[in-house]
Amino acid sequence: MARLIVEQAGVGVTVQDFGRKFFRSLGVPLSGALDPLWLAAANALAQARENTAGLEILLAAPALRVESGPLRLGLAGELTGILTGADGSQRSVAGWSGVVLHDGDVLSLRLTRGPAYLGFSGGLDLPEVLGSRSTFLRAGFGGLNGRALEKGDALICAAAEGQGFSAPPFTHENEKIARGKIRFIPGPQEARFTRDALRLFAVSDWRVGSDSDRMGMRLSGPRLTHGPAGANIVSDGATPGAIQVPGDGQPIVLRADCQTSGGYAKIGCVISADLGRLAHFCPGEAMNFLSVSHDEAAQARNDLREGFARWRAGVAPAGADWDSNRLWSENLISGATSGD
Known part of the structure; x- marks a missing residue:
């Protein structure tokens, strides 16, 4: 096994995999990577299985020192690094690459835009909690004792030798959708909204709020008015992608760490293909919604x-x-x- 020590922790860095898929009936959120395919890409560049645990980096990237190697790391996203060898030599590490590190190497990473992902040869070796190694910060379990990365943490993964790997960036965008358009399926409580609110939701610009987090993305724009029955419903199931609209008329798009049930009317649900795209909108940026069929x-x-x-x-x-x-x-x- 190989071992890395965290020299600098970064900000918003947690262990994530593809999440807890079988405990939502018990009130346990899914968690997992905000963009699972970018995590899968990082793992592919590290030559690890695609669903193994890696690091999700949201705000600032860490610096890691190899205490025992060799090992391979995969970088996916707008993430670059400087690799300082045990002899003091330095070289640049590009994003969308897999790099082999040896004893004494220090990789200082730089994040241009989050999220980005770091994959490890063999995946991070951590105990599973309810079938997943994902960190759920609000309840304090999974990952590294239920918390974000801290200086001095030890990360264990499989040893790996050989050459590095590279690939062009993977992008969610394609010619079938306009950039900034997030596709959604209307409902299940569209009848709770006025006709004007349904129209406004589909044609307006929505700004991502600075108070967004892994639980929900808060949006600001024109107020969406509810019908006579109001905003509150008898609590029913909630899932990542569900678009709740509370009494203030400002939508909240639920994300990976969202609750499993909720009592606000939902105007629609983001399709699974666009949940990864949703992760890449930053506070202050605008998005639009596009209604699609099943x-x-x-x-x-x-x-x-x-x-x-x-x-x-x-x-x-x-x-x-x-x-x-x-x-x-x-x-x-x-x-x-x-x-x-």
């Missing part, structure tokens, strides 16, 4: 899986030549994956 949502999910399978097949040893024509001609759907 069939369109299913097709979007399939398109995303196929796109990631093509990207995954293109991960290659660092410095290898790319044959994009051959890559896009392959039928790769059998290797598709998702964070669902």
